[in-house]
Amino acid sequence: MARRHVIASPKRFAPLAAAAVIALVGGVAVGASYEPPEKRTVTAFTQAWERGDHRAMYALLSDDARKRTTYERLQRTYRRAADTLTLTRVRAGAVEQTNRVAITLDTKVFGALRGVLVVPIGEREGQDPGVDWRAELVYPGLHAGETLKRETSLPERASILARDGKPLAEGPDRLSELGPLASEIAGRVGPAPEERKRELAARGLPKDAQVGLTGLEREFDERLAGTPGGVLYAGGRVLARKAAIRGADVRSSIDPELQRAAIEALAGRLGGIAAVAPKTGEVLALAGIAQSTPQPPGSVFKIITLAGALQHKAVKRSDTFEVTDRATIEGVDIQNANGEFCGGTLRNSFAHSCNSVFAPMGAKLGAQKLVETAEAFGFNQPPGLAGAARSTIPLPDEIGDDLAIGSSAIGQGKVLATPLQMALVGATIAAGGVKPKPTLLRGDDAQGTRVLPKGVASTVKSYMRSVVTDGTGTAAGLDGVKVSGKTGTAELRTTVKEEPPPEDVDPNAPPVEDDTTDTNAWFVAFAPYSDPEIALAVLFVAQGTGGDTAAPAARVVLDAAF
Known part of the structure; x- marks a missing residue:
C-alpha cells in the first residue's frame, strides 16, 4: 500500500509563527527600554544640578550620605564652587555605564570646562539607589580632599571718553585733562559695596577689586573692568588658565x-x-x-x-x-x-x-x-x-x-x-x-x-x-x-x-x-x-x-x- 504524505498547510502555522515573532520583538523592546535604577538616580541628580536645585539634589542622596552631610553643607559646597569657577551654567550629557556622565561647566573667566563625572551609588531604603555624595562631586575629576581655588588677575580698567573723544577718565588713577569737569560726570571707583558683592563674585572679581561706584564708572562698570583672568587649581593641580582681557574704551554721550x-x-x-x-x-x-x-x-x-x-x-x-x-x-x-x-x-x-x-x-x-x-x-x-x-x-x-x-x-x-x-x-x-x-x-x-x-x-x-x-x-x-x-x-x-x-494781624507790622x-x-x-x-x-x-x-x-x- 502506498504511503500517504501529509503536507501541513502554511496557513495553520502562521498564527503561531507570528506570535513567536511578536513575543521576540516585545522582549527586545522591553529589554531596550529597561533603565537601571542607578542610571535613573544619576540622571535625576545631574538634571537637578543643571537647574541649580540643591534641595532636589539632596533628596537623591544615599542613606549614608545623608547621615554625614546636611543639606546646608551640600548647598554651601556647590555655591562656593560656583563662585570660584565663576559658574554661569551647568550642562549634563546622557548617563553612560550607569553612573558616568559628561559635564560641561560654563564659566565667566575660564570659558567652558569639561570632564566626566563618576557618580558613586549607595543604598536608599525603600527607593531607587541614592548618590553616595562627597564634596569632590562639585567638579568632574576632583580627587578626594582636593578643593577648588582661583588666583585672579585683573586687566587695566578701560577709558571713558566724552562725546568728542576726549578722555573723561583713563589709566589707573582715572585722570583727565578736563579736570573737575570730567570727574563730575565720570564718577569714582572704590571697594565694592556689600549689596553688589554677589554680582561681582559672579563676574570673577576678587573682594578687594576697585569697581565703579558712581557716574559713568558705575553705568559702564562691567565693560570698563574687562574680563578677569587667572589660574584655576584643584589642590595643587592646575585645571585651567586664562589671560585677563582689557575692556573696550567707552565713548559716552556726554558733551x-x-x-x-x-x-x-x-x-x-x-x-x-x-x-x-x-x-x-x-x-x-x-x-x-x-x-x-x-x-x-x-x-x-x-x-x-x-x-x-x-x-x-x-x-x-x-x-x-x-x-x-x-x-x-x-x-x-x-x-x-x-x-x-x-x-x-x-x-x-x-x-x-x-x-x-x-x-x-x-x-x-x-x-x-x-x-x-x-x-x-x-x-x-x-x-x-x-x-x-x-x-x-x-x-x-x-x-x-x-x-x-x-x-x-x-x-x-x-x-x-x-x-x-x-x-x-x-x-x-x-x-x-x-x-x-x-x-x-x-x-x-x-x-x-x-x-x-x-x-x-x-x-x-x-x-x-x-x-x-x-x-x-x-x-x-x-x-x-x-x-x-x-x-x-x-x-x-x-x-x-x-x-x-484778621484779628491776629498787626496793622503796624512791616x-x-x-x-x-x-x-x-x-x-x-x-x-x-x-x-x-x-x-x-x-x-x-x-x-x-x-x-x-x-x-x-x-x-x-x-x-x-x-
Whole structure:
C-alpha cells in the first residue's frame, strides 16, 4: 500500500509563527527600554544640578550620605564652587555605564570646562539607589580632599571718553585733562559695596577689586573692568588658565561743553541739571544731583497733568477758566503763587502756571488717570541708568481725596522727581509724544515708546512755547532760538496757603518778605521749537522760584548748546 504524505498547510502555522515573532520583538523592546535604577538616580541628580536645585539634589542622596552631610553643607559646597569657577551654567550629557556622565561647566573667566563625572551609588531604603555624595562631586575629576581655588588677575580698567573723544577718565588713577569737569560726570571707583558683592563674585572679581561706584564708572562698570583672568587649581593641580582681557574704551554721550555749562550754571549751589537729546535719549549732561535725589517738582509736573487731561478729555483747548487767586477743594483753599490772579484760556492758565486751574483739573482727571499718565512718562519705573533714583507718585488708591489729587496734579503732595526724569518729560513732548530711552552711550539710538497721541503732544509743546514768550519763563529766552519751557516752584513746607484770622494781624507790622528758602526752583525746557535738539531740566533746592532762579540757569546751558 502506498504511503500517504501529509503536507501541513502554511496557513495553520502562521498564527503561531507570528506570535513567536511578536513575543521576540516585545522582549527586545522591553529589554531596550529597561533603565537601571542607578542610571535613573544619576540622571535625576545631574538634571537637578543643571537647574541649580540643591534641595532636589539632596533628596537623591544615599542613606549614608545623608547621615554625614546636611543639606546646608551640600548647598554651601556647590555655591562656593560656583563662585570660584565663576559658574554661569551647568550642562549634563546622557548617563553612560550607569553612573558616568559628561559635564560641561560654563564659566565667566575660564570659558567652558569639561570632564566626566563618576557618580558613586549607595543604598536608599525603600527607593531607587541614592548618590553616595562627597564634596569632590562639585567638579568632574576632583580627587578626594582636593578643593577648588582661583588666583585672579585683573586687566587695566578701560577709558571713558566724552562725546568728542576726549578722555573723561583713563589709566589707573582715572585722570583727565578736563579736570573737575570730567570727574563730575565720570564718577569714582572704590571697594565694592556689600549689596553688589554677589554680582561681582559672579563676574570673577576678587573682594578687594576697585569697581565703579558712581557716574559713568558705575553705568559702564562691567565693560570698563574687562574680563578677569587667572589660574584655576584643584589642590595643587592646575585645571585651567586664562589671560585677563582689557575692556573696550567707552565713548559716552556726554558733551563736554554742555557739561561745563551745567556746572557753571549750578555755581556751587545745591541742585541738579540734566540734558538729553529728545530723538535718541542720549544724555548730554548730568550735573549735581541730576539723578540722585528726587525732590517735589512743583509746577513742572503740570506738563504731565495737562497731557493727561487733554488725552482723557478732562479738558478741551477751547475751555476758559475763572480769573481768581485760588481754588477751593474739599473746603480748603489752594492759592496761586504769590496770590496772583490768573485764569482765562487754557493756554494762558498754563503759561502763568495757575494752581487755581490745574489743581481742580487734576481732581477732575482723577487719581487713576493722573497716575497712569505719570507712569507712562516714567514715574514709578526704573530710570534706565545704573544708580539713578526713581521718580515717584503714590498709587491711585494711596493718594487720598480730591484735595490730595489736586495737590499731586500741581507737583506737590507726595510727588517726587529728579531733573533727569523731568528732562525726559520735556524730551517726550519735544519728540511728539515718544518717550526716549535714556542712554549714556553715544550712538545707542534705542527705540522710544509712544506715550501720548501726537496731537496732544503738539498742543502741550505749543503751550510750553507760550511760557517762554508770554508767561513765567521769559528769563530762558534766547535770541534767534525758539525755546519752550515750564517753570516750577515747589513748596517745601505746605501746599495749602492758610491766612491768619484778621484779628491776629498787626496793622503796624512791616510787610513780610518772601522766604526764598521755602521753595524748590525748577525749569524744564527744549529747543529749537520746530526740531528740538536738546531737552533739559534744572533744579535748585530751597532757592527761590522757577522763573527767577531756574530759568536763567537753563538759559546758560541752552546758550552753550546753540
